[in-house]
Amino acid sequence: MSANPAPSTPTTRFAPSPTGRLHVGNIRTALHNFLAARQAGGRFLLRIDDTDAERSREEYVEAIREDLAWLGMTPDGEERQSERLELYERAFERLVEDGRVYRAYETAQELELKRKILLGRGKPPIYDRAALALTDAERSEKEAQGIVPHWRFKLDHESPIIWDDAVRGPQKFDAAQMSDPVIRRADNSWLYMLPSAIDDIDMAITQVLRGEDHVSNTAVQIQMFEALGASPPAFAHTALLVGREGKLSKRLGSLGCDAFREQDYEPMAINALLARLGTSKPVEPIASMAELIETFDLSSFGRAPAKFDEAELARINAQIVHQLPFEAVSGFVPEGFTPEAWHAIRPNLEKKSEVVEWWQTVTGPITQPEFSAEDRSYLAEAASLLEWDENPWQKLTGALKDRTGRKGRALFLPLRQALTGRDHGPDMGELLLLIGEEEARARLEAASKA
Secondary structure (H helix, E strand, O other), X not given: OOOOOOOOOOEEEEOOOOOOOOEHHHHHHHHHHHHHHHHOOXXXXXXXXXXXXXXXXXXXXXXXXXXXXXXXXXXXEEEEHHHOHHHHHHHHHHHHHOOOEEEEOOOHHHHHHHHHHHHHOOOOOOOOOHXXXXXXXXXXXXXXXXXXXXXXXXXXXXXXXXXXXXXXXXXXXXXXXXXXXXXXXXXXXXXOHHHHHHHHHHOOOOEEEEEHHHHHXXXXXHHHHHHOOOXXXXXXXXXXXXXXXXXXXXXXXXXXXXXXXHOOOOHHHHHHHHHHOOEOOOOXXXXXXHXXXXXXXXXXXXXXXXXXXXXXXXXXXXXXXXXXXXXXXXXXXXXXXXXXXXXXXXXXXXXXXXXXXXXXXXXXXXXXXXXXXXXXXXXXXXXXXXXXXXXXXXXXXXXXXXXXOOOHHHHHHHHHHHHHOOOOXXXXXXXXXXXXXXXXXXXXXXXXXX
């Protein structure tokens, strides 16, 4: 692999493994990469990291595509690692020739023993490079015994690893204090590190945005880029998501687009929350991806863990639903549902699917509560005073106030309960017009006799 020329197009990538559904943590990573690419007028690519053939599933590949599309993050291109194995092989052979990868023969048990001994001595558990000290004869003897080697990338201990992280600031690692990473297993299958670096070079990735759990991987991969004759991309490592209590949560690993869809969350509510978590910017009910793109700013990201709270998602979702135009619900609302109905009902919804239940309040039938004798008499009076014009609610309540002397809750609540079967809900002035004169009078009369 030769060094690529400096790419002219800003390019980011999202690289999930298809071993499960997308969860809230990697949705956030995808969103950061999407927003950065779009803000720079660049490309957002999807790379399916499916070299783990045993755990990868085609159904998850399709689910990843569907989830990104649902969230409004359709990529500009897609690659699959399982289709790029020849590319990895060529790069690997070059690294072998250059002496940057080497065979190692220790078993997992032997490595664990070495690790325990070092920790017992109070030393960091760094691989001792014992495999590099083997002679050709010793290597041949091991292989004659049926020991199949795995492969490690040889870090350059003489060169400090330095980069300016867009979130964490200047970073410096001493390669001598790090283990040479295993890049290829004894069965010739690939681990994450090297194929990822090769792909980033070949796909002309200019910026990698990912969680801070990858910081040490980045240090290693920077040397891989250099060993392959390429300049590393820019890096940004964001603080990890934690639960509301500030701890890593198993629930975060199970919360994903499938769960969000089942719970009828708006995709833009998820985007609006995840785009701002962990930043100095307020979480706001932003219903436009264009606005999220415009306001995305890596300099606003902090180092503290980003707290994900489902209650906050519910709040943002409700606020976004309150902004939705009628066209956003016209595909699933009942027959006869009008833009006027949506305007009246919308402020009371937490999720747009609740509109069906509220429309039933308009069309009936409804279940009325039991009323006291005094309230039944009051509702009979209301039925007789009901007159229809452009604002029948105002006219009715004004007449009842004058006739009965009632005010406040005593004036309004029995009417709402009789007309809707509920203690609260949309503005009655708008709702009464939707219910209609005939149905409203029938409900008031029924309540007066209950």
